[in-house]
Amino acid sequence: xxxxxxxxxxxxxxxxxxxxxxxxxxxxxxxxxxxxxxxxxxxxxxxxxxxxxxxxxxxxxxxxxxxxxxxxxxxxxxxxxxxxxxxxxxxxxxxxxxxxxxxxxxxxxxxxxxxxxxxxxxxxxxxxxxxxxxxxxxxxxxxxxxxxxxxxxxxxxxxxxxxxxxxxxxxxxxxxxxxxxxxxxxxxxxxxxxxxxxxxxxxxxxxxxxxxxxxxxxxxxxxxxxxxxxxxxxxxxxxxxxxxxxxxxxxxxxxxxxxxxxxx
Amino acid sequence: xxxxxxxxxxxxxxxxxxxxxxxxxxxxxxxxxxxxxxxxxxxxxxxxxxxxxxxxxxxxxxxxxxxxxxxxxxxxxxxxxxxxxxxxxxxxxxxxxxxxxxxxxxxxxxxxxxxxxxxxxxxxxxxxxxxxxxxxxxxxxxxxxxxxxxxxxxxxxxxxxxxxxxxxxxxxxxxxxxxxxxxxxxxxxxxxxxxxxxxxxxxxxxxxxxxxxxxxxxxxxxxxxxxxxxxxxxxxxxxxxxxxxxxxxxxxxxxxxxxxxxxxxxxxxxxxxxxxxxxxxxxxxxxxxxxxxxxxxxxxxxxxxxxxx
Numbered sequence: 425x426x427x428x429x430x431x432x433x434x435x436x437x438x439x440x441x442x443x444x445x446x447x448x449x450x451x452x453x454x455x456x457x458x459x460x461x462x463x464x465x466x467x468x469x470x471x472x473x474x475x476x477x478x479x480x481x482x483x484x485x486x487x488x489x490x491x492x493x494x495x496x497x498x499x500x501x502x503x504x505x506x507x508x509x510x511x512x513x514x515x516x517x518x519x520x521x522x523x524x525x526x527x528x529x530x531x532x533x534x535x536x537x538x539x540x541x542x543x544x545x546x547x548x549x550x551x552x553x554x555x556x557x558x559x560x561x562x563x564x565x566x567x568x569x570x571x572x573x574x575x576x577x578x579x580x581x582x583x584x585x586x587x588x589x590x591x592x593x594x595x596x597x598x599x600x601x602x603x604x605x606x607x608x609x610x611x612x613x614x615x616x617x618x619x620x621x622x623x624x625x626x627x628x629x630x631x632x633x634x635x636x637x638x639x640x641x642x643x644x645x646x647x648x649x650x651x652x653x654x655x656x657x658x659x660x661x662x663x664x665x666x667x668x669x670x671x672x673x674x675x676x677x678x679x680x681x682x683x684x685x686x687x688x
Numbered sequence: 689x690x691x692x693x694x695x696x697x698x699x700x701x702x703x704x705x706x707x708x709x710x711x712x713x714x715x716x717x718x719x720x721x722x723x724x725x726x727x728x729x730x731x732x733x734x735x736x737x738x739x740x741x742x743x744x745x746x747x748x749x750x751x752x753x754x755x756x757x758x759x760x761x762x763x764x765x766x767x768x769x770x771x772x773x774x775x776x777x778x779x780x781x782x783x784x785x786x787x788x789x790x791x792x793x794x795x796x797x798x799x800x801x802x803x804x805x806x807x808x809x810x811x812x813x814x815x816x817x818x819x820x821x822x823x824x825x826x827x828x829x830x831x832x833x834x835x836x837x838x839x840x841x842x843x844x845x846x847x848x849x850x851x852x853x854x855x856x857x858x859x860x861x862x863x864x865x866x867x868x869x870x871x872x873x874x875x876x877x878x879x880x881x882x883x884x885x886x887x888x889x890x891x892x893x894x895x896x897x898x899x900x901x902x903x904x905x906x907x908x909x910x911x912x913x914x915x916x917x918x919x920x921x922x923x924x925x926x927x928x929x930x931x932x933x934x935x936x937x938x939x940x941x942x943x944x945x946x947x948x949x950x951x952x953x954x955x956x957x958x959x960x961x962x963x964x965x966x967x968x969x970x971x972x973x974x975x976x977x978x979x980x981x982x983x984x985x986x987x988x989x990x991x992x993x994x995x996x997x
Contacts, residue, residue: 493880522883532874534893545882548892594878601882 439506440466440604440635442487447501449482449491457482459501460661462654466506466604469627469636471650471667473643475687478656480639484607487637488524489517505604522549524605525598530614531590533582533597538574541582541593545601560600567633568596569626588619595626599634606630608638612645624649643683647671655679726972733969736962742970746928750950751959755967760932761845761925761940762914762974768849768936769856769913774906776853777860784861785868786890806858810918817851818843818922826937839937846936848924855919856909863908867901867989868894900989904982911978915971917944927953943971 441464448458457479464470472480485491486499489510503510510520522545533541542561543551551557561578565571570592574585582593591611598606608627612620627649630636640646646653647667654664655678663670663679674680681687740754747753780802788795826840826847840846871894879889895902917925926939927949933940947967954960 488881490877490881493877518883518885521881526881528874528877528881530874532872532878534875534878535897544879544892545884548879548882548884548888597878597882 441506442466442605442635442637443502443504444487445502445504447483447486447499447503449479449486450498450500451494452496453498455659457486457659458661462661462664464635464637465652466635467631467633468651469631469638469649470652470654471646472637472639472654472656473641473646473682474656474662475682476641479659480654480656481609483656483661484609484637484639487605487607488521488526490521490526492517522601523603524607525601525603526607527591527594527598527609527611529610531587531594533585533590533593535581535583537579538582538585538593539578542596542600544597549601561596564596564600565593567599567630568592569622569629570596586619588615588622591615591619591623592626595623595630599630603634605635605637608636610639610641613641620645643671655682657682729965729969729972732962732965734966736966737969741963741966745930750928750954750963751956752963755943755946755963755970757929757932758941758943758946758967759970762943764845764933764940765849765852765920765924765942766910766913768846769852770906770910772850772853773856773860773909773913774902777857777905777909778864778902780857781861781864781868782890782895785865786886786894802858802861805854806862810855810916811921813851813855814919814922816854817847817919821847821850822923842937843922843924843926843939844937845924845933845940848920848940851919851923852913852916855916856913859909859912860902860905863905864898864902867898867905870901870989871897900985904986904989907978907982907985911975911982914978915944915975917942917948920945943967943974947971 442462444460444462444464446459446461448460449456460483472484474480482491485494487503487510489499491497491499499511501511505520505523509515510524534544536544539558539561542564543557546557546560551560562571562575565574570589573589574593582590585593591614595606595611611627612623615623624645627636627638631651638646638649650667652664653667653670655662655670655674655676657678663674663676665674670679671683674683742754742759743756744754745757746755780798784795784798788798790796822841822843826842826844829840830836830838834840875893875897876889879893880886884892920942924939925942925945929939929941947964950960950964950967
């Protein structure tokens with residue numbers, strides 16, 4: 425079963441829309457997800473919720489083709505970023521990932537300096553001048569609400585930062601290449617409440633410039649940060665609607681059972 | 689249900705005691721052997737170990753003088769060997785670990801081949817070196833470039849080094865693969881998610897983190913190569929040479945082979961014995977130093993990876 429949100433077309437329609445059509449994902453011949461149909465609206469936050477193993481992370485990873493790095497993974501159907509296909513013989517997965525960035529559950533900074541971490545994506549894209557890089561690194565760190573905490577120690581190892589700072593550094597690193605979409609896979613699940621609050625605040629602000637898709641186990645978090653919420657169960661998209669609707673009057677009984685804590 | 693009383697009489701556990709005794713004794717035995725070797729070699733080797741011994745050539749039919757040509761030959765051999773084995777081994781490991789499909793038949797065959805290469809007796813490598821490098825490769829070079837005159841078609845430093853490189857290749861490959869596996873997959877994912885190609889991820893993220901492990905493999909290969917003699921017997925080691933090798937197609941003296949020569953070919957075994965001990969001591973010191981540095985590098989790498997957790 426699948427549902428879509430009607431997004432009213434307008435002249436200044438935000439870019440960064442993701443259109444998912446009949447997307448199915450298989451691991452070694454075994455179906456893990458789908459088929460899913462979904463229109464993820466641009467410049468808004470979309471939360472993916474559901475019990476463990478429901479396919480929400482698999483879905484997230486299929487949006488920027490990260491699941492191709494998992495051996496035995498196969499994808500059917502289509503994903504479009506605005507009008508451009510994400511899958512297809514002529515599409516370069518590397519280019520896709522420059523437009524659709526990702527932040528992981530466990531912060532994973534490189535064992536390099538703070539500066540080099542944020543500059544990584546720019547450098548592999550061919551940018552070299554320290555001043556040019558410096559400007560972009562500063563902007564990214566500011567957008568990730570980390571600049572004031574690290575501006576005096578950009579050359580120190582990123583591994584010396586606290587867990588919450590490391591996760592914001594990973595967000596800054598993803599922002600530095602100026603993608604259209606940021607995918608987040610439970611970005612705050614390993615953080616304490618204060619660091620989590622920081623990240624949630626940040627997600628709100630990011631939605632002004634980016635499309636954000638976030639997987640979370642925490643339903644309060646989904647309710648707090650997202651504009652739209654998708655509920656996945658056993659590899660299917662059960663319901664997708666505006667967040668207040670999902671949390672107050674869901675149309676599917678499974679959704680209601682889940683958000684009221686009857687299972688999961 | 690019968691619950692054992694906490695204060696029940698403690699019975700001696702026979703199995704425990706026996707195993708403790710057996711494993712302890714075995715450990716002691718191993719240690720004892722090592723200590724006996726070391727004490728014997730150090731006690732008999734030190735008196736003859738002078739600066740002159742390290743810097744002079746052998747004299748008077750090996751019964752006087754030093755072992756400098758053998759040290760020089762060993763170092764030259766090991767350097768050339770590393771130059772050949774390290775790039776080939778590291779490249780093979782990168783291919784096997786990063787690119788090859790681990791379930792494909794050719795990959796599994798290469799892995800089996802690498803493991804078996806490690807098990808081939810070293811004398812077989814020597815014969816292979818003689819047949820392939822000295823006679824075939826060297827002979828061909830002579831035919832093509834030197835009008836059949838013998839330059840490369842005879843035992844030589846370069847052939848011995850290449851033979852040794854093949855012998856130590858598995859060490860380098862296995863160590864490099866372990867180093868690559870030790871790089872956490874989350875930083876690979878992070879790199880890929882930023883739009884890095886596989887090549888960029890390998891060169892900018894994976895290899896820098898794997899360098900200590902790769903160096904460990906290199907050093908282990910060197911220490912293995914420094915101690916091997918059999919592969920050199922037919923490929924380039926000489927009994928005695930009046931001068932140091934100065935081209936790749938010269939023969940050379942080598943510490944391990946020199947030990948063999950001193951022990952078996954001397955006209956007066958008693959007169960040579962102090963020299964023999966001192967030579968063994970130098971060889972052992974060299975090998976131990978190389979192993980120790982490998983352990984040091986590896987522990988530093990472990991610390992670096994542990995600090996990420």
